[in-house]
Amino acid sequence: DSGVTQTPKHLITATGQRVTLRCSPRSGDLSVYWYQQSLDQGLQFLIQYYNGEERAKGNILERFSAQQFPDLHSELNLSSLELGDSALYFCASSVVARPNSPLHFGNGTRLTVT
Amino acid sequence: AQSVTQLGSHVSVSEGALVLLRCNYSSSVPPYLFWYVQYPNQGLQLLLKYTTGATLVKGINGFEAEFKKSETSFHLTKPSAHMSDAAEYFCAVSDNTGKLIFGQGTTLQVKP
Numbered sequence: 001d002s003g004v005t006q007t008p009k010h011l012i013t014a015t016g017q018r019v020t021l022r023c024s025p026r027s028g029d030l031s032v033y034w035y036q037q038s039l040d041q042g043l044q045f046l047i048q049y050y051n052g053e054e055r056a057k058g059n060i061l062e063r064f065s066a067q068q069f070p071d072l073h074s075e076l077n078l079s080s081l082e083l084g085d086s087a088l089y090f091c092a093s094s095v096v097a098r099p100n101s102p103l104h105f106g107n108g109t110r111l112t113v114t
Numbered sequence: 115a116q117s118v119t120q121l122g123s124h125v126s127v128s129e130g131a132l133v134l135l136r137c138n139y140s141s142s143v144p145p146y147l148f149w150y151v152q153y154p155n156q157g158l159q160l161l162l163k164y165t166t167g168a169t170l171v172k173g174i175n176g177f178e179a180e181f182k183k184s185e186t187s188f189h190l191t192k193p194s195a196h197m198s199d200a201a202e203y204f205c206a207v208s209d210n211t212g213k214l215i216f217g218q219g220t221t222l223q224v225k226p
Contacts, residue, residue, distance in 0.1 A: 004157070033213055045213050048211060048213050056211040090158070092214075096212070099146040099212055100146050100166075101212055102160050102163055104160070105157035105159070106157050
């Protein structure tokens with residue numbers, strides 16, 4: 001158990017809908033990262049927060065947004081969903097936002113858009 | 115910009131045989147390198163990391179990796195494969211924000 005909790009585990013929704021994925025980092029970790037994993041794209045970095053502030057942005061679509069709250073949990077919002085958004089979404093956390101600080105991953109949320 | 119290339123999307127070995135998973139990196143600064151393992155329907159678990167110091171890094175489950183700057187490589191090895199090692203393995207390099215850039219992954223199959 002990594003200590004990172006993601007909910008829900010599975011999500012099935014229709015095209016055009018909006019969903020929210022939730023992540024609770026390990027106790028004491030200040031940095032949260034979101035990744036998307038799909039068969040064709042592999043593991044793609046979406047966005048990073050550190051202590052409530054956006055730190056880095058990757059291949060995140062404009063239809064997607066995220067935030068980190070004062071209690072350090074994070075939410076990833078996906079809107080106007082398309083079939084191609086079906087993927088496994090991972091949250092990871094680390095103590096600090098430094099290159100030598102390993103990331104600890106949750107078990108992911110599997111999103112299926114029908 | 116940093117990047118990672120994993121050579122071989124699928125590797126198959128017999129139980130008890132040597133496991134070698136290849137990873138080459140590109141980085142304009144001294145790299146911080148990681149190997150993660152992903153079992154079916156699970157998240158990624160850290161196997162080992164190289165930050166500074168000793169170039170031969172030992173990890174969990176009997177795995178180790180050697181950082182070779184001259185070859186820009188960070189290959190993962192295990193002397194004797196077990197059936198339980200069957201999984202997908204990811205090599206990654208960290209950038210200055212701490213985020214990881216992953217390779218495409220290598221699926222390890224272990225045959226009895």
